[in-house]
Amino acid sequence: MASQDTLSVSEVTPERTWRRFKFPGSLYRYLGLLAAVAFLSLSVNYLNIPLDRFLGMFGRVGDLITDRYYPPDIEYVTDPDYIASVIETIQMAYLGALFGMLAAVPLGWFGAYNVSPSRRFIYPIARLLTMSARAVHETIWAILFVTILGFGMMAGVFALTMFCIGFAGKLFAEEIEAIDMGPVEAIRATGANEFKVMVYGIFPQVRVAFTGIGIYTWDVAFRAATVVGFFGAGGMGWYLKRNVLQIETQRVAAILLSIVVLVLISEAISAFARAKVAKAK
Amino acid sequence: MPILSVSDLKVRYSTSGPEILKGISFDVEPDDFFAIIGPSGAGKSTLIRCINRLVKPTSGKIMLYGDDVLRLGARELRRVRRSTGMIFQEFNLVNRMSVMDNVLSGRLGHVGNLRALFRQFSRQDIARALSVLDRVGLSDHVDKRADELSGGQRQRVGIARALMQDPKLLLLDEPTSSLDPKISREVMALIVEIAKEYRVPVLCNIHDVKLAMEFCNKMIGLQDGVKMFDGPTSAMNEGKLNDIYAMEVL
Numbered sequence: 136m137a138s139q140d141t142l143s144v145s146e147v148t149p150e151r152t153w154r155r156f157k158f159p160g161s162l163y164r165y166l167g168l169l170a171a172v173a174f175l176s177l178s179v180n181y182l183n184i185p186l187d188r189f190l191g192m193f194g195r196v197g198d199l200i201t202d203r204y205y206p207p208d209i210e211y212v213t214d215p216d217y218i219a220s221v222i223e224t225i226q227m228a229y230l231g232a233l234f235g236m237l238a239a240v241p242l243g244w245f246g247a248y249n250v251s252p253s254r255r256f257i258y259p260i261a262r263l264l265t266m267s268a269r270a271v272h273e274t275i276w277a278i279l280f281v282t283i284l285g286f287g288m289m290a291g292v293f294a295l296t297m298f299c300i301g302f303a304g305k306l307f308a309e310e311i312e313a314i315d316m317g318p319v320e321a322i323r324a325t326g327a328n329e330f331k332v333m334v335y336g337i338f339p340q341v342r343v344a345f346t347g348i349g350i351y352t353w354d355v356a357f358r359a360a361t362v363v364g365f366f367g368a369g370g371m372g373w374y375l376k377r378n379v380l381q382i383e384t385q386r387v388a389a390i391l392l393s394i395v396v397l398v399l400i401s402e403a404i405s406a407f408a409r410a411k412v413a414k415a416k
Numbered sequence: 417m418p419i420l421s422v423s424d425l426k427v428r429y430s431t432s433g434p435e436i437l438k439g440i441s442f443d444v445e446p447d448d449f450f451a452i453i454g455p456s457g458a459g460k461s462t463l464i465r466c467i468n469r470l471v472k473p474t475s476g477k478i479m480l481y482g483d484d485v486l487r488l489g490a491r492e493l494r495r496v497r498r499s500t501g502m503i504f505q506e507f508n509l510v511n512r513m514s515v516m517d518n519v520l521s522g523r524l525g526h527v528g529n530l531r532a533l534f535r536q537f538s539r540q541d542i543a544r545a546l547s548v549l550d551r552v553g554l555s556d557h558v559d560k561r562a563d564e565l566s567g568g569q570r571q572r573v574g575i576a577r578a579l580m581q582d583p584k585l586l587l588l589d590e591p592t593s594s595l596d597p598k599i600s601r602e603v604m605a606l607i608v609e610i611a612k613e614y615r616v617p618v619l620c621n622i623h624d625v626k627l628a629m630e631f632c633n634k635m636i637g638l639q640d641g642v643k644m645f646d647g648p649t650s651a652m653n654e655g656k657l658n659d660i661y662a663m664e665v666l
């Protein structure tokens with residue numbers, strides 16, 4: 136039973152309307168959408184993708200795999216030399232991630248706008264360093280360090296360090312920017328300097344998140360480590376390059392397979408460890 | 417001589433923004449329990465955070481322990497802060513640290529960087545922390561994480577942390593507003609007792625006028641950044657309260 140006071144639907148005057156997207160904003164949305172579609176069609180047009188060849192590709196890939204890459208030369212990847220290069224790759228990823236994160240913690244702190252010790256000087260410098268490390272692809276870092284340091288694992292470790300600084304530095308800074316500022320102020324109010332504020336007010340709030348990011352960084356660094364060897368920076372990538380150049384396709388197949396398996400394993404370990412850490416709060 | 421003397425304090429949060437405090441002056445004497453009352457948004461938190469320069473005023477003068485707070489360099493500012501305890505409405509404990517570590521962090525103005533990093537506090541500091549925790553009634557919760565405690569217990573940790581500083585002045589920003597009425601009263605009574613025992617003057621923001629009238633000996637009334645009342649609690653009356661809170665009724 137409807138009470139007398141309730142408005143029935145028919146009583147509401149139909150002149151009252153409401154739009155989710157109001158006028159100038161709605162126009163920008165449509166213009167943005169239009170621009171995106173226009174750019175897509177332009178790109179496709181420019182690429183001049185021949186549809187028949189594109190579709191035929193799948194059949195040829197099948198032939199190629201069965202003719203040349205199958206069966207993979209499993210014996211080749213169980214050779215002690217190759218195993219040694221795998222271990223070298225793991226070590227490179229470990230060292231690169233370690234050094235990278237040691238640098239990324241202070242960079243993340245300095246580059247977090249809410250707590251940076253100096254917004255005018257230290258903050259932009261930290262942001263610039265992190266962004267530069269990110270802007271350059273890990274393979275390019277590898278090429279750079281190979282030219283500076285020569286072939287071998289050291290160049291690889293440096294390249295991965297730069298990669299991890301960019302990767303973890305940004306994530307660390309973002310994590311710090313999301314903390315509760317209350318405890319930070321409370322610690323500051325005790326007369327603590329900025330370093331002690333970091334140790335007592337900031338770090339306990341991000342420790343768990345940092346651990347998770349650290350594991351993730353190692354995982355991503357390992358994936359990157361498998362290719363830096365392609366440019367002579369140590370690890371299994373070198374074997375890949377040599378066999379690609381010598382058209383040893385069945386060995387290439389085995390190496391690619393081993394990379395896939397190793398990355399899967401490292402991802403599984405990383406996912407497991409991160410789940411554990413997340414539960415620890 | 418007053419322990420704190422504020423004169424013509426003005427604050428804007430941004431150059432084009434509104435003036436939040438419009439020329440506030442008052443003195444706090446060594447045995448005062450001083451309340452700042454006023455409707456929310458009046459500028460009470462802003463005022464109290466200016467005293468230890470968590471907020472930087474636009475102009476005016478703050479004399480604290482004989483130091484001109486607004487002219488201090490970073491190092492001297494930390495020296496003043498370390499003698500000034502602060503207790504917050506939201507407790508502002510570090511949730512993932514133990515009660516003990518939270519309380520010990522009150523000594524951070526005194527320990528060196530390396531000792532702070534490895535949490536190597538002196539035996540005197542630890543003994544003091546234990547006795548302060550006894551005093552606020554938390555001796556059974558020393559090793560618990562801060563976020564395992566109830567609201568009232570957390571504020572007691574906040575009180576203990578402030579006492580660790582051996583403060584010459586306590587700044588309280590609505591210390592009981594996050595607590596239910598019964599606990600509020602207990603915590604407020606505890607703070608009053610402790611202030612007497614440790615002979616610390618207190619400057620306390622408080623929204624609840626009844627608590628202020630009961631526990632404080634002086635008060636100033638703030639409305640929209642302007643001081644409407646300044647005097648002993650006994651001089652406060654219904655009419656003046658209505659003036660101060662007039663804005664809120666609207």
Ligand SMILES: Nc1ncnc2c1ncn2[C@@H]1O[C@H](COP(=O)(O)OP(=O)(O)O)[C@@H](O)[C@H]1O
Binds near residue numbers: 455456457
């Ligand atoms: N960090 C800040 N930036 C800009 N404005 C602020 C900030 N803090 C407080 N204010 C403004 O200052 C006024 C007073 O706030 P506050 O001092 O918190 O009042 P109270 O503690 O009496 O409720 C409010 O209008 C508030 O919006």
Ligand SMILES: [Mg+2]
Binds near residue numbers: 590
């Ligand atoms: Mg307030």
